[in-house]
Amino acid sequence: MTSSATTPPSPWVTDVVLALASTLVVAVVIAADPSGQGDAGAAAYLFAAGFGALVLLRRTAPRTMLVLTFLGVCAYYALGFAPIGMVLPAVAALYAAAERGRAGWAAGTGLVLVAVATWFRVTDDDDPSAALTAYDLVTNVALTAAAVALGVAVRLAREARERTALVRELTAEQEAHAAQERLQAERLRIARDLHDTVGHHLSVVALHAGVADEAVGRDDDAARDALARVREAASGTLDELRATVKVLRSPTPDVAPRGALGLAGLDTLVAPVRAAGVEVEVRDDVAPGSLSDTIDAAAYRIAQEALTNVLRHADARRVRVEAAVDGGRLRLAVTDDGRGAGPSPGTGTGLAGMRERAGLLGGTLTAGDLPAGGFAVVADLPATLPR
Structure with a gap:
């Protein structure tokens, strides 16, 4: 009412x-x-x-x-x-x-x-x-001053209310804009995560499906092993999609990286690459707790995308993954002995996503052919983010 x-x-x-x-x-x-x-x-x-x-x-x-x-x-x-x-x-x-x-x-x-x-x-x-008389003079002056002062006071009070309403409106618009930016940042983060994870798993699926196709009828054990790898990769993709859908359905999605992904999971990450016949060397010199969760998850995703590119494009026999913290900075390098990127290095969507991810965290990422052959992805990130 x-x-x-x-x-x-x-x-x-x-x-x-x-x-x-x-x-x-x-x-x-x-x-x-x-x-x-x-x-x-x-x-x-x-x-x-x-x-x-x-x-x-x-x-x-x-x-x-x-x-x-x-x-x-x-x-x-x-x-x-x-x-x-x-x-x-x-x-x-x-x-x-x-x-x-x-x-x-x-x-x-x-x-x-x-x-x-x-x-x-x-x-x-x-x-x-x-x-x-003094009374008349004072009365006239007082009436004039009171009338003018009251009018000015009312006008100032009205203008103050208008300014307050304007500030409130601008604040609401700013908060709505900030909320929209946070939502857009969350969407971009989810898109990057899906691109990295799904792309990695589907690359593994495609690789082992090809192995299984060639082994059927000639080496059934190898075919079964390849199909098992396909099943594991597909299962990982489904798990990631379920986690993403859960976040999207949440009324207040968490902007922090999901799950416990980090450089501690490098061995699990490189297992499908090794299973594809690529020799992988991992050198992780990052002490536990030296990286913030956000940086740790971003480094994992960068390594994941770099290994995915190795499986898709490099035709490499050996890959080396190195991670170390020095002077408050994390250096992550993924190098291979494959055929490199050719005359137009660093133009793929995956590389652009890795650069964007590093840039948002105050870091840099370089990618290009090595002088002796092969390709290198090197990320330089802050070990921790300011609170």
Whole structure:
């Protein structure tokens, strides 16, 4: 159920109320004239209504409102109506002008009204009751200052609320943008992981399927062994896909690397490569706990993609995998004695993904042919990430 109190009033309602209040105050002062001097007839009350009506111009023409109010006060006294003070009829106009951002005009008009009232009080020798007193001067100055100050305060409060709302809106947009960037980063990470893992396993599947095809009918034991390798690789791929689907279904996916993948699993990673007949040498000089989980998982993925490329393209007989930490940096190198990349090294999708992965972690990755033949992938990563 929505409360009507929470709905702000129409601006015109506020203006009408302010106009009626101004009219009522001036009319009461006219009716309560203690001196009995001057005309207090219907024309005087029409001036009171006119002063109030001018307030309706405060949103569209605040300076025009001030000028007309000043001229109206001068005309009122020139026609000899009951005294109401020079500043009192203009209080609403002074406040409205200051509230609409015309504080200079409001203050200037108020000072002119006070000066005019003071001048006539000082120079009027015919009416002793009109002599200037300190009370009258202070009252006029106080009314002017209060009206202008209140208008400025209301305007500043409104602008502060608007700035607060703008900051809140910008903050919400920034948070939404940051959330979108995190989501996009998570999607890219999952895509890279799937590319590395599925590509690696499918390369193993293709390799051993070819071995099994050639061995069927001639070496059944070799065929069975190759099919077993195919089954293991396919099972690993399915496990990775299940883990990925689980993450994608989670309402708050973890942005940290999944599972316990790391350089400690290099022996398991190179097993299919060895089974394919490639001699693999692993030299892991990384002490346990010297790498953060994110760096450890990224190094594993880079090594996995590099070994996948060896199986797919290198036609290598030997591969060497080296990992070491020195000076707070991890150096990971995967080298082979295959045929190399040829005239356009380092242009594949897998190599681009490895470079992107290293770059996101503040590292670098180089890939290219070796002078003595073969191909090398070298990653330089920070051992830990700043918290």
